[in-house]
Amino acid sequence: MGQMNRRTVRDLRRGNRSTLLRQLYFQGPVSRQELGALTGLSSGSVSNVVGELLADALVEEAGSVESDGGRPRTLLRVAPGSGHLIGVDVGETHVRVELFDLMLTELARWEHPLTPGGLERDPEPVVGHILAGLEAVVAKSGTEPEAVIGVGVGVPGVVEQGDEVLVHGPTAGRDAVPLERLLRTGTDLPLFIDNGATAQGQAEMWFGAGRGADNAVIALIGSGVGAAIVTAGAPYRGATSSAGEWGHTVVQVGGRACRCGAVGCLEAYVGAQAVLDRYGRAAPGDRPGKAARTVSRRAARRAPVRTSRPRSPRSWGPPEPRRGRARCWRRPPPISVPVSPI
Ligand SMILES: [Zn+2]
Structure with missing residues (x-):
């Protein structure tokens, strides 16, 4: 019984250390008072655990802020080193x-x-x-x-x-x-x-745009095409761990050939190689490889890329909605496609 109590107290301390370190890492620098509010721990518990973390050099002081009428509050953060x-x-x-x-x-x-x-x-x-x-x-x-x-x-x-x-x-x-x-x-x-x-x-x-969000989809568009799906604050993997593997979803029946062997995959339209291929074909007067090098160089500078003979999106993707039919109520933001150097 005594052994069980000791283990429980030790586990509680470990849990409190972990909780405070997590808050300091993701929310820091913060004061002891803010740590109490963020974690629900008592001021005594925060003070004790912070004292241990400072002694172990896991946490360090990071300046101070004025408090309403009281002494300045010392800010704390996880020690970078x-x-x-x-x-x-x-x-x-x-x-x-x-x-x-x-x-x-x-x-x-x-x-x-x-x-x-x-x-x-x-x-x-x-x-x-x-x-x-x-x-x-x-x-x-x-x-x-x-x-x-x-x-x-x-x-x-x-x-x-x-x-x-x-x-x-x-x-x-x-x-x-x-x-x-x-x-x-x-x-x-x-x-x-x-x-x-x-x-x-x-x-x-x-650390990015998803901070504080419960549900999000984060798309990765490079040589391949993937996505991370977050539901209720947790990654959603699906029954076969492939929930975000949408690069080989067919978006155009009988469409462009994909390196996976199928045709019409999303990657065959928006993957880096597909973008380079389309760009190369769109500028027939250029020397072989010049168009690809241009798009790669401009992508590295994040400069806009324009073909010498613009092609209608109709020629490479799903049909656009007809004029007068239902449309998006807001123009979607431009998609920036990172292209790996080749
Ligand atoms: Zn494919």
């Missing part, structure tokens, strides 16, 4: 590995080009690149491996979470790549593997 994070972006055309402090200041970066679909067709070289990147950023930043809290790995395709994380490719090739097991052959760092669009969506919910 008390831990490090690594992000791994396995895209269609590159592996990028970056190491950050807890304020997401980039401390080191490593990158290697890939051929599209490489992870599905032949995963071992990609795994080798990821492991090389992890080693490189840890060494370059001078970080102790023990200080790395976690490695987030975003990959294309359907990621099946379970006893073993499996990656299923959206196009052709080898299915069910045991990515976690393969990475474990070369690293002991804590790994969190997910679909790249899902990972981007989580970041958007934590």
